[in-house]
Amino acid sequence: MAESFTPERVVVTGGAGFIGSNFVHWVMENQPGVHVTVLDALTYAGNLENLKGIPDDRMTFVHGDVCDTELVDRLLSENDACVHFAAESHNDNSIVDPAPFVRTNVQGTYTLLEAARKYDVRFHHISTDEVYGDLALDDPTRFTEETPYHPSSPYSSTKASSDMLVRAWTRTYGIRATISNCSNNYGPYQHIEKFIPRQITNILCGLSPKLYGDGLNVRDWIHTEDHSSAVWRILTCGRVGETYLIGADGEKNNIDVLRAILEGMGKEPDDFVWVRDRPGHDRRYAIDSSKLCHELGWKPKHIDFAQGLAATIRWYQDNEAWWSPLKKATEAKYAKQGQ
Numbered sequence: 001m002a003e004s005f006t007p008e009r010v011v012v013t014g015g016a017g018f019i020g021s022n023f024v025h026w027v028m029e030n031q032p033g034v035h036v037t038v039l040d041a042l043t044y045a046g047n048l049e050n051l052k053g054i055p056d057d058r059m060t061f062v063h064g065d066v067c068d069t070e071l072v073d074r075l076l077s078e079n080d081a082c083v084h085f086a087a088e089s090h091n092d093n094s095i096v097d098p099a100p101f102v103r104t105n106v107q108g109t110y111t112l113l114e115a116a117r118k119y120d121v122r123f124h125h126i127s128t129d130e131v132y133g134d135l136a137l138d139d140p141t142r143f144t145e146e147t148p149y150h151p152s153s154p155y156s157s158t159k160a161s162s163d164m165l166v167r168a169w170t171r172t173y174g175i176r177a178t179i180s181n182c183s184n185n186y187g188p189y190q191h192i193e194k195f196i197p198r199q200i201t202n203i204l205c206g207l208s209p210k211l212y213g214d215g216l217n218v219r220d221w222i223h224t225e226d227h228s229s230a231v232w233r234i235l236t237c238g239r240v241g242e243t244y245l246i247g248a249d250g251e252k253n254n255i256d257v258l259r260a261i262l263e264g265m266g267k268e269p270d271d272f273v274w275v276r277d278r279p280g281h282d283r284r285y286a287i288d289s290s291k292l293c294h295e296l297g298w299k300p301k302h303i304d305f306a307q308g309l310a311a312t313i314r315w316y317q318d319n320e321a322w323w324s325p326l327k328k329a330t331e332a333k334y335a336k337q338g339q
Helices: 018-030 069-077 091-096 099-119 154-173 195-204 224-237 254-264 290-296 305-318 320-336
Strands: 009-013 035-040 059-063 081-084 122-128 177-182 184-186 210-212 218-223 243-246 251-253 273-275
Touching: 009 018, 018 035, 018 184, 018 224, 035 069, 069 099, 081 099, 081 224, 091 099, 091 154, 099 122, 099 154, 122 154, 122 224, 154 177, 177 224, 184 224, 184 305, 195 210, 195 254, 195 305, 195 320, 210 254, 218 224, 218 254, 224 243, 224 290, 243 290, 251 254, 254 305, 305 320
Parallel strands: 009 035, 009 081, 035 059, 081 122, 122 177, 177 243, 184 218, 210 273
Antiparallel strands: 218 251
16 A cells, blocks of 8 residues: 655755756645755756746755765754755766765765654655666566666666665664656756757757767656656655656667757757767666556656657757856866767
8 A cells, every 4th residue: 555645844855956956846836835945065966046936935955965964964853754866976977986976875875864764754765777787779678676786887886775775774774765766867957968968058059969889778768847746756655665666668769869859959860979988888778667657646748758858959948048157067078088
C-alpha cells in the first residue's frame, strides 16, 4: 500500500540548479499551501535567476553547503520534508576531478540523512539511471528497480554510493525515505555544459555543434516538468523504503537529437563537428517506469519529444541574457579537454 503524506514545509537541496529549480517552480504552481526552503551552494551550476518570480512569502533561499552539519541540522529541524537534488552531476567534470563529486554526492547525502534521522523528516533522494551502467544498443531490455548497479564513471559511482547510504539509513535507522532514479532531463534553466543546451547555444553563437564518438549513444529523455510531477507523487504517495524509476519512453540517440536541433533552428542536419569520445562513454540508457505508473498512478504529459524540444529551443532563444555570461568559460573548458 502506498502511504499518503502531505508536507507543508519542504527543504529542496540544489534548488537553484536546473532540475531543482524546475521542481521549485512546479511546487509553486501546483501546491499552493507548501513553503519551500532552497539550500544551494551556488556553484557554477546554481543560479539565483532560476528562481526569479517566486514570491518571498512562499520560498526562503539559504546559501549553504549540504556538507555543513550545523546548517543542515537547523534547516531540517524546521521542516517536515527534504527533497535532495544537490549533486555534482556532469560526467566530463567527474573524469577530470572526482573529488568534488565524492564530497557533495556522498558526504553531503550522509549529512542530510543524519539530520533526517534526528528530526524524523520525510526524505526523498534524487538519483540517476547512470548508476545501472549501460545497455547494449541492440538489447531490448530496460532498467528496472531490480537492475543491479554497475556505474561507469566517477559521477555515477558517487550517486550509486549515495543511493546505498539512503537504503542503509532506511533499513538500519528507520528513516522515512524514498529514492528515484531518473533518465535525462531537458527543458529550461539547464546549464549550457549539458548536451541539448550546448548544441542550441552553439548554434545561436554561430559555433558548430559538437558530437561525441559515433553519435549512436542512446539517452532516455524526459521533460523536467514531468520529472517534477513524478518526484512530488513519490514524496507524497510513495512507499517508504522503495525506489521508483522515472522515465517517459523517450529513447533517442545523440545524433538524432542533434539533427532535430539543427533542423529546428534552420540548419543543415549534418552541420556539426565530430569530436573524440568521452572515456567510458555509456552506450544506452532506457527506463522502465511501470512501477511508478501502476503503483502511484503517475504518467508523463510531455510525450511529444519534438514539441518539447521546440519549446526548449525557444526558451534559450528568448533567454540569451541568462546563458550568455556562461558561454565563453564553458567552451574554453571544453576546448582544453579537446571537446
